[in-house]
Amino acid sequence: MEELEKIVEKTIADIAALPEQTMRLKALASRLKALGPYGAARFLDLLYKIEDDRVPGQVLPVLVDPDGLKGELGEKGFRATFLASIELGLTRVSRLFTDLPPHREGIAGYDKEEEVRMESMTLGHRRSLSKGFRKDTLDRLLSDPDPVVVSNLLDNPRLTEKDVLKIASKRPNSPAILKLVAVHRVWSKRQAVKRAVAMNPYTPPRTALGLLDSMLTQELSCVAADLTLHAQVRAHATDILEQRKGGGAQ
DSSP, rough: HHHHHHHHHHHHHHHHTTHHHHHHHHOOOOHHHHHHHHHHHHHHHHHSSSSOOOOOIGGGGSSHHHHHHHHHHHHHHHHHHHHHHTTTTTTTHHTTTOOOOSOOOOOOSSHHHHHHHHSOHHHHHHHHTSSSHHHHHHHHTOOOOHHHHHHHHHHHHHHHHHHHHHHHHOOOOOOOHHHHHOOOOOTOOHHHHHHHHTTTTTOOOOHHHHHTTTHHHHHHHHHHHHHOOOOOHHHHHHHHHHHHHHHHHH
């Protein structure tokens, strides 16, 4: 176990030194592949337990995208690690490999009279407008159901955190759109945005789980008590709270 702890500590340092999220994901996946399914499951379990600010800040965020790790490990490797985590009784790890639907489902899109007019425009026109600089137009596009429109908006320099919070907090909302916010290279680093995505019952549980470790204790308490959220998300928040209580974390 001591050897695995050293591997985990070195991996944390290596990943934290990389400048881009995609590079960090590949580095983590490479390490997991080398360890095999059982070693990978134990590695991730230790990763959760190590008290190092770089873990929630730079390592665990690479796991937010539910398709990212699966793509790097491959379908076979992903499933083998999942089965190993179940056999070893590593519940927090097995949740990472469980692709469950959002706790709530609904139709995303425009819901205000002034915004409905936008939906009457062609998709191509809306995508073009989302790259523009007219703030009043961008504001009306915040409820757009098209992921490309929202992706353009998130990259638009005129968008503010307040605008992104409107997207992240919208209910109902599309799981695809909430994933875009959760993994965005800029907005995913904002604490308020992470909180909004994690506490949206329309967010896929797997995406929400990846955000919880970087949340404040008070925020986690709200997640654990929120019955509108998926049971897996609430249980994961409770596990983190118990771990912090045992370690004296605030």
